Structures are given as structure tokens and as C-alpha cells.
Amino acid sequence: xxxxxxxxxxxxxxxxxxxxxxxxxxxxxxxxxxxxxxxxxxxxxxxxxxxxxxxxxxxxxxxxxxxxxxxxxxxxxxxxxxxxxxxxxxxxxxxxxxxxxxxxxxxxxxxxxxxxxxxxxxxxxxxxxxxxxxxxxxxxxxxxxxxxxxxxxxxxxxxxxxxxxxxxxxxxxxxxxxxxxxxxxxxxxxxxxxxxxxxxxxxxxxxxxxxxxxxxxxxxxxxxxxxxxxxxxxxxxxxxxxxxxxxxxxxx
Ligand code: NDP
Ligand code: 8X3
Numbered sequence: 001x002x003x004x005x006x007x008x009x010x011x012x013x014x015x016x017x018x019x020x021x022x023x024x025x026x027x028x029x030x031x032x033x034x035x036x037x038x039x040x041x042x043x044x045x046x047x048x049x050x051x052x053x054x055x056x057x058x059x060x061x062x063x064x065x066x067x068x069x070x071x072x073x074x075x076x077x078x079x080x081x082x083x084x085x086x087x088x089x090x091x092x093x094x095x096x097x098x099x100x101x102x103x104x105x106x107x108x109x110x111x112x113x114x115x116x117x118x119x120x121x122x123x124x125x126x127x128x129x130x131x132x133x134x135x136x137x138x139x140x141x142x143x144x145x146x147x148x149x150x151x152x153x154x155x156x157x158x159x160x161x162x163x164x165x166x167x168x169x170x171x172x173x174x175x176x177x178x179x180x181x182x183x184x185x186x187x188x189x190x191x192x193x194x195x196x197x198x199x200x201x202x203x204x205x206x207x208x209x210x211x212x213x214x215x216x217x218x219x220x221x222x223x224x225x226x227x228x229x230x231x232x233x234x235x236x237x238x239x240x241x242x243x244x245x246x247x248x249x250x251x252x
Contacts, residue, residue, distance in 0.1 A: 003080025003128060004028040005223075006069070008059055008117055011038035013186030014136060015085040017216035023049045025220070030076050032057040032068075033086065051075065059086045059113030069120045080131040081223055082121045084114045087136060087154075089192045092147030103150040110154035118165070122174070130173025132223050135162045137180040139235060143243060155180070159233065166232065175230045177222045182237030184210035207240040 005022045009015035011033035019031050023046040031039050036056040043054040053076045057068055072079070087110040090102035118133060125131035140148050141155035162178035169176065189200035215236075222231045 002027070003078040003131065004030055004053075004072075004076050005081040005083065006030040006032065006079045006117075006121065007083040007085060008032050008057070008113075009086030010042065011035040013188060013212045014181075014184070014215045014219070015083070016042060017212035018083055018085065018219050019046060019052075021213075021216040021220045023052065025224075026050050027081075028076060029053065030055060030072060030079065032059075034058050059117055060108040062112075062116050065113070065116040066120050069117065070124075077124075078128060079121050079124060080128070081134065082117065082125070082131070083134045083136070083219060084117055084158075085136040086113055086117075089140075089148075089151040089188065090194075091192065094147060095149045098147075098149065106150050106154050110151075111157050114158060115161070118161075122169075125174055126169070126172050130175075130227070132175040132177070133162075133165060134219055134223060135176070135178045136219075137162070137178045137233075139180055139182040139237060139241075141178075141180060142235070163232065166230070173227075175227070177231045178233045179215070179219055179222065180233060180235040181210055181215050181218075182235075182241045183207075184212065184215055184238075186212050208238055209241075210236065210238050 005027045007015050007018055010019050010031035019029055019042060022029060028051045030053050031042060032055040033039050034056065039054040043052045046052045055068055057064060059065060090105055091098055114135065135158050137158040138155040140152035141159040144152055159178050162176050165176045185204045189203045190197060193199040218234060218236060222234060
């Protein structure tokens with residue numbers, strides 16, 4: 001049985017590009033995000049290619065996640081692939097200066113929202129005989145950078161949660177993959193800098209970042225492998241991004 005693909009954060013970036021990719025393969029889609037106008041436009045566009053259902057959903061709202069994701073109409077309720085993509089970074093200030101509200105929003109979205117969606121959808125996936133949870137992590141989970149403080153930590157949660165899901169789901173035919181991209185030009189930096197397009201654009205100045213379509217290709221790849229293959233973790237950067245040496249403060 002081929003079930004539907006539920007993508008959170010489908011109104012932009014990786015989520016939107018993944019919707020296009022899975023639609024091109026004829027997969028039935030449930031597309032969720034807060035900006036319903038964007039979701040509606042995407043549903044309309046993709047409905048030529050596949051069956052598509054749009055959902056206005058704030059993943060931070062535990063009750064809404066539970067009620068909306070357990071009452072999907074036919075033929076969308078048989079979710080087989082959950083793509084936990086909704087997420088954001090806010091600010092790049094140091095931990096001694098940053099607005100603690102930013103931290104709360106990142107924790108509520110990237111950690112708690114991802115947990116709510118997973119916990120709500122998983123029982124059905126298991127009951128129907130298996131499926132796949134694809135979590136969108138980040139290189140920031142493993143590699144610290146100044147100002148990455150809570151954002152990187154939320155993605156470290158996603159990385160370890162993904163591994164622990166695998167151990168819990170052993171024998172239940174559910175694949176779990178954490179896809180961990182580096183720099184990719186989407187609305188990500190625009191959101192991080194609260195709509196400051198100049199600051200956001202400068203992040204990708206003079207280098208070729210990943211595109212949302214690149215990441216969607218990878219998400220589709222991990223989900224399209226034969227069912228006995230589980231990619232646990234897949235980290236990907238643009239060629240022009242790498243690590244730095246250790247920082248050493250010598251004024252001592
Ligand atoms: P975008 O800002 O383009 O997309 C983020 C998506 O998440 C939007 O569709 C947004 O929809 C949705 N979203 C945010 N908050 C909520 C919420 N509370 N409830 C439901 N949906 C929400 O960024 P990306 O596509 O780049 O980001 C997607 C994921 O990839 C995120 O988890 C991000 O952390 C991660 N990532 C991004 C990288 C990058 O460089 N771009 C690299 C590594 C990881 P709406 O506002 O309509 O709700
Ligand atoms: C986003 C990638 O490198 O900006 O998760 O932290 S990075």
C-alpha cells in the first residue's frame with residue numbers, strides 16, 4: 001500500500017520543494033504550514049499532478065496538531081511518510097545578549113512541534129505496517145558557530161531524537177532519517193533576520209549555496225530507497241562551505 005506524504009512547513013523552502021518533488025512522482029500529499037494562502041496556492045498548482053490536501057497548522061499548538069492530524073479526510077489519512085521540516089532560526093546574537101523569546105520560539109517549533117507531529121502520526125504509521133519519518137536537522141546540530149547557540153542545540157535534539165526513534169521502532173518497519181543540510185538559500189535567513197533582506201542576502205554573497213530543490217532531491221532519495229535500507233543521518237553542505245579552525249583568544 002502506498003500512503004500519503006505529510007510535509008510540515010510546506011509553504012516555503014525545503015518543504016515546498018519537497019512537495020513539488022513528491023508530486024512529480026505522483027505521491028498523495030498533505031501540506032501543512034501557518035500561511036494558508038501559500039499552501040492553498042501550492043495545492044492548486046500541484047493538484048494537476050497528484051491528490052493534494054492543504055492544512056493550516058502551527059506545529060507549536062499541541063492540541064491543533066493532535067486534532068488536525070488525526071482527522072485528515074480520506075484518502076489522505078493513511079500517512080506513510082512524515083517529513084518533519086517546519087522550523088526556524090531566530091537571530092545570531094551571542095548567548096549573553098540574545099532575546100530569550102527567540103530561544104523559546106526555536107524550542108517550541110524545532111523541538112516541541114516536531115515531537116507533537118511525530119507522536120501524533122507515528123501510531124497510525126505503525127498500525128498500517130510501516131513507513132518513514134524524515135526529520136530535517138542541520139549541520140548546526142554537530143558544528144557550533146557564534147550565534148548558533150539555541151538553534152544548533154534544537155537541531156542536536158532532532159539528530160538524537162531521530163536515532164532514539166530508530167531504536168524504539170525496531171521491528172516495526174519504520175525508517176527514520178535525519179537530513180542535515182548546511183547553507184541553503186530559502187526564506188531561512190530572511191526569517192532569522194526578521195525580514196531584513198539585505199542581511200539575509202549577504203549570507204550567500206559570492207558563494208553558491210544549496211537550493212531548496214537540492215535538499216528536496218535528497219529527501220526524495222532517502223525515501224525512495226528499497227524499504228530495507230535506512231539512511232540514519234545525511235549531512236550535506238555546498239562545496240563552498242566548510243569548517244573553521246578552533247578559535248583561540250590570546251589576550252590573556
Ligand atoms: P523557510 O523559512 O523557507 O521554511 C520554513 C518553513 O517552516 C515554512 O514553510 C514555515 O511556514 C514553516 N514553519 C515555521 N514555523 C512554523 C510553525 N510554527 N508551524 C508550522 N510551520 C512553521 O526555511 P527552510 O526551508 O530553509 O527551512 C526548513 C527547515 O530546514 C527548518 O527546520 C530549518 O531549520 C532547516 N534548515 C535550513 C537550512 C538553510 O540553510 N536554509 C539548513 C539546515 C536546516 P509558515 O511560516 O507558513 O508557517
Ligand atoms: C541552517 C544552516 O549553517 O545556517 O541550519 O546553521 S546554518
